Amino acid sequence: MKKLTDSIRLRHGAQLTNRIVQPPMKTFSGLKKGFNSQETLDYYQRRSQSAAMIIAEYHYVSPEGGPANRLGSPEQLAAFSDDYLPGLKELAKRIKSKGNKAILQIHHSGYQAHQRASEGLPVYGVSAVDLDFLDHEIVPLSIEQIKQIVKDFGQATKRAIKAGFDGVEIHGANHYLIQQFFSKNTNYRKDQYGGSLENRMRFALEVTDEVTRVAKDFGPEDFIVGYRISPEEIHGQDIGYNAEEARELVAALQPYELDYLHLSLWGSYDSKPKDSQQTFSEIFQPVLDEETLLVLVGGVFDADSAQRALDYTDLVAIGRGTLIEPDFALKISQGRPEFINSHISKEILTDLAWPTGLYEAFTSPRSTLPPIPGMQEMLKELQ
Numbered sequence: 001m002k003k004l005t006d007s008i009r010l011r012h013g014a015q016l017t018n019r020i021v022q023p024p025m026k027t028f029s030g031l032k033k034g035f036n037s038q039e040t041l042d043y044y045q046r047r048s049q050s051a052a053m054i055i056a057e058y059h060y061v062s063p064e065g066g067p068a069n070r071l072g073s074p075e076q077l078a079a080f081s082d083d084y085l086p087g088l089k090e091l092a093k094r095i096k097s098k099g100n101k102a103i104l105q106i107h108h109s110g111y112q113a114h115q116r117a118s119e120g121l122p123v124y125g126v127s128a129v130d131l132d133f134l135d136h137e138i139v140p141l142s143i144e145q146i147k148q149i150v151k152d153f154g155q156a157t158k159r160a161i162k163a164g165f166d167g168v169e170i171h172g173a174n175h176y177l178i179q180q181f182f183s184k185n186t187n188y189r190k191d192q193y194g195g196s197l198e199n200r201m202r203f204a205l206e207v208t209d210e211v212t213r214v215a216k217d218f219g220p221e222d223f224i225v226g227y228r229i230s231p232e233e234i235h236g237q238d239i240g241y242n243a244e245e246a247r248e249l250v251a252a253l254q255p256y257e258l259d260y261l262h263l264s265l266w267g268s269y270d271s272k273p274k275d276s277q278q279t280f281s282e283i284f285q286p287v288l289d290e291e292t293l294l295v296l297v298g299g300v301f302d303a304d305s306a307q308r309a310l311d312y313t314d315l316v317a318i319g320r321g322t323l324i325e326p327d328f329a330l331k332i333s334q335g336r337p338e339f340i341n342s343h344i345s346k347e348i349l350t351d352l353a354w355p356t357g358l359y360e361a362f363t364s365p366r367s368t369l370p371p372i373p374g375m376q377e378m379l380k381e382l383q
């Protein structure tokens with residue numbers, strides 16, 4: 001039986017001390033132009049024993065690839081030039097200071113580069129579609145721009161290597177550019193990047209090819225490359241893609257010898273497509289080769305549910321759970337799982353090292369983030 005405390009070797013040789021992962025989570029702590037801040041570093045330092053592998057939040061790889069935030073909020077972090085190297089080095093150092101492996105999530109917002117729209121700058125995407133929820137136009141990317149973005153993912157990988165990260169995660173999920181290419185809802189291109197399933201996959205495969213090439217050429221042998229995907233894109237009648245199509249994309253990613261595939265789930269690690277008997281885990285696991293590990297996420301806040309998740313996955317990612325309990329993996333490795341905090345409270349709040357922007361994002365009446373257990377009770381007490 002799999003145990004949370006198992007030590008795991010990833011396919012290229014990196015050794016994880018347990019099966020717990022901290023998934024990427026935006027900390028709302030960036031300074032102007034996407035540089036990280038003292039708050040960013042303090043937050044990650046506090047989580048240096050949260051997991052065996054911590055995936056730092058999304059960093060955009062091209063100057064036009066972000067920021068994904070609205071004007072006025074703390075900026076999304078960036079990694080599109082060497083100006084970011086000193087900050088990235090410091091970030092990797094903090095994450096690794098007590099043994100976590102550090103992974104950098106690399107990303108392009110596509111049409112979600114909201115701040116650019118507010119600044120009157122063009123916002124680039126796959127096709128000029130009119131999306132109800134967008135108040136700006138999408139300028140379709142030219143072939144030259146697409147080729148440049150592929151290279152930018154490679155350059156960001158090189159920067160991650162130079163900065164001392166142990167790996168990168170390609171952000172192919174959550175409606176950002178890679179997913180926008182794959183989705184029929186946002187891709188109406190008539191060239192080699194649009195139309196057939198094969199064409200809609202092309203950008204994801206080109207990015208993965210470039211990232212894995214750079215990792216091989218410039219990284220240490222055990223450098224980790226993971227890929228994150230949303231297992232389906234279905235909003236009522238609008239089907240961007242279903243799980244079967246996503247599974248074809250995952251199958252096509254296999255030749256790139258990824259260390260892991262990370263399914264971005266918002267409900268629970270055992271969730272299923274609507275009307276399906278099979279869980280997402282059962283759908284995707286069969287197309288992974290034996291050496292690509294599966295990472296699942298969703299709704300884990302204590303050791304028991306983390307253990308139960310291992311019935312479905314190789315590695316379990318714990319998002320909001322590590323926001324509330326920065327020592328999640330440490331307490332498990334020390335044999336003290338009953339001391340894991342599963343609810344936020346005013347007693348533990350200051351020890352969590354939450355950036356101000358993160359606190360505001362969760363407590364704002366307009367928040368669209370998933371709930372944090374105990375938050376409403378805590379806010380009442382603080383009133």
Ligand SMILES: Cc1cc2nc3c(=O)[nH]c(=O)nc-3n(C[C@H](O)[C@H](O)[C@H](O)COP(=O)(O)O)c2cc1C
Binds near residue numbers: 024026174264265297
């Ligand atoms: C505050 C916050 C920020 C997030 N930022 C990112 C991100 O930068 N990249 C990403 O792929 N997912 C992001 N996510 C999604 C999480 O990685 C995770 O999939 C989600 O929180 C569900 O896991 P949980 O139930 O354990 O919290 C974010 C989630 C939260 C709550």
